Amino acid sequence: xxxxxxxxxxxxxxxxxxxxxxxxxxxxxxxxxxxxxxxxxxxxxxxxxxxxxxxxxxxxxxxxxxxxxxxxxxxxxxxxxxxxxxxxxxxxxxxxxxxxxxxxxxxxxxxxxxxxxxxxxxxxxxxxxxxxxxxx
Numbered sequence: 001x002x003x004x005x006x007x008x009x010x011x012x013x014x015x016x017x018x019x020x021x022x023x024x025x026x027x028x029x030x031x032x033x034x035x036x037x038x039x040x041x042x043x044x045x046x047x048x049x050x051x052x053x054x055x056x057x058x059x060x061x062x063x064x065x066x067x068x069x070x071x072x073x074x075x076x077x078x079x080x081x082x083x084x085x086x087x088x089x090x091x092x093x094x095x096x097x098x099x100x101x102x103x104x105x106x107x108x109x110x111x112x113x114x115x116x117x118x119x120x121x122x123x124x125x126x127x128x129x130x131x132x133x134x135x136x
Contacts, residue, residue, distance in 0.1 A: 020046075024046035085124070089120050
């Protein structure tokens with residue numbers, strides 16, 4: 001798996017990506033237990049950051065028995081859980097709405113709203129992962 005990774009050589013970029021990656025792992029794990037945080041988007045962000053900063057951490061995350069399946073479902077084209085889609089879109093639009101309220105520049109509002117629409121369309125176009133039946 002790690003042979004196809006593109007790890008940045010610039011040390012500052014690698015440390016920034018590692019920091020964002022580990023913060024995303026932390027938020028993703030918290031999201032497993034708290035319904036207000038989406039798990040899948042944070043773990044996908046962590047995987048993307050680790051893919052570009054550390055083959056070792058990327059392999060660890062992808063191979064993790066609890067966290068890996070969240071990422072594999074998306075990477076294998078099986079989709080994103082409905083809960084992850086709802087939370088990602090809800091949190092994004094909430095933050096965009098607050099930002100549009102706080103930022104008086106019309107061009108910035110237009111940029112934020114356009115970005116939110118495009119990201120929402122991307123998320124909605126992804127397959128929705130069927131609900132898993134818990135094993136006894």
